[in-house]
Amino acid sequence: MKPILSNFISAKIEPFVSENDEKSAAFVPSRKFHRKTEISDISVNGLDVYIQNQHILKNINLQIPDKQITCIIGPSGCGKSTLLKTFNRLLDTNEGVKITGQVLVDGEDIYSRHSDLTHIRRKMGLLSQRPCPLPMSIYENIAYGCRIHGIRNKKKLNAIVEYYLKAAGLWEEVKDRLHTPAVRMSIGQQQRLCLARGLAVEPQFILADEATSALDPISSKTIEELFVKLKEEYAIVLVTHTLRQALRIADYVIFMYMGEIIEAGPAQQVFKNPQQELTQKYLSGAFS
């Protein structure tokens, strides 16, 4: 098996403990645990969401392509983040939420009564607007998800932590202070830590909710570059309200307005040749 992320991790992963010990050899993520199909797939059919009896999302139908960056754009309050949170069922932790319709992840309706919540959420790495490190050390932040899913082996945990910190381009910056509280990092580092933490439970999708809006320009650029690398392995859904960001990195674009999908299609097509009048207006900056 070749390491899946090896093509952008330049440094070879060294054994963590001792070189003689074969068991501590380089960590290789195995995604066979929950990957039923080769292609990750979210498709939404006739989704309606009501919050406190307000119709927030109206008849949403869409497909999220695998191994691409899908950007959901639209003015604020149009339901982008709500839509994103229906994908990992975080929305229904709130009260007064009513959801009808289907969200199929790998062909499995996540809103069916038999669906396993923890399993669904594990498939979806969430990156929130503001980085939100758990109240523990840098090391423990990454190890947390693995521990929850039953990995106890110390050497394996060490290897996982190193692997994903490298994947998020954070290893060199923090390798000497792995056991210091994560809240002491800069906000850009915290966001990359959150990304690494999400990747460590081996998701198929990355859901990013305006993941760069709280960051400085350099940090957001780093995150964007990471997304571009990561799309080789993951389906990335990015909610953004900066149009320029979508222009830079989107492969597929969904434009939403007032809880409805106005237009969806490959980035080239939507940006160069929008079919709908609303999309044209939004792209030209008539409203935002």
Add this chain to the structure above:
Amino acid sequence: MTEKYIASTSKWRIFKDRTAGGIMFSLTLLSIVLVILIGLGLYLKSIPILEEKSLWELLATGRWKPLKGEFGFLPFIMGTLWVTVIAILWTLPVSLLTAIFLTENAKSYVKKFVYPALDILAGLPSVVYGVWGMLVIVPFISDKLAPHFVEYSTGYTTLAGGIVLGIMILPLLISLFVEIFSSVPKELREASLSLGATQWQTTKRVVLRRTAPGILAAVILSISRALGETIAVLMVCGNIAKIPDSLFDGCYPLPALLANNYGEMLSLPLYESALMLAALILFVVVFLFNIISRIILYRIEKTFQ
């Protein structure tokens, strides 16, 4: 003319502003001065007995015979300690789990019923708890519980005191914990849930971990509250000036000593002074506990914000 008018009104406004500020400042000062005055008063009143006997002798000996001039506070200190420890021991898990349920799991209609109920519990006069304890807890202990452990018990016991005291601090602890748990940002829970953690794993490993210092501070605060509870405990704990050997012995906490005896037999030499010393001990302990919990809370604010 107008200029003069403006000048005079602005002077008047500034005067009002300064006076208001000054009055509010001195009123605020009053509460601090009160604390100092009470502490000082208690100290001055307890000087006679402190001159007569060493503090160590007073605190560490167990004989309480005012008529013979023997004042050993140990039974009262131990009584206070026992009752408080029992109360905290059983209320801590109960209030913690209740608060977790209320913040993490409960639907809003459940909260609508529970919060008013807690407010009522917190607002009841402590005499009511005392009466209830005498009518329910005391007979229960003497008839049902004690026969399994000891030969005879009146029911007016340390255990009864602890149970009643616990019920009194329960609403306080729950509302403190609810407030502490609600201060944990939603994003933190979502971060844990989105990694595939269950609700309970999230609570245990993230929420409790984050709030651990706050929980400690809340417990200390409620202990300092429990130390001072008087009437209800006095009514059910038996009031026997002896260090309790078991939960089914009576005990005599410090506040009960004061409430029962101050005003009587004050003609006895040193008796008043001894009671004042008891009050001073309570004052100092509550003062210290409050300061400790403030320091902890202050530290939390510094580390998390």
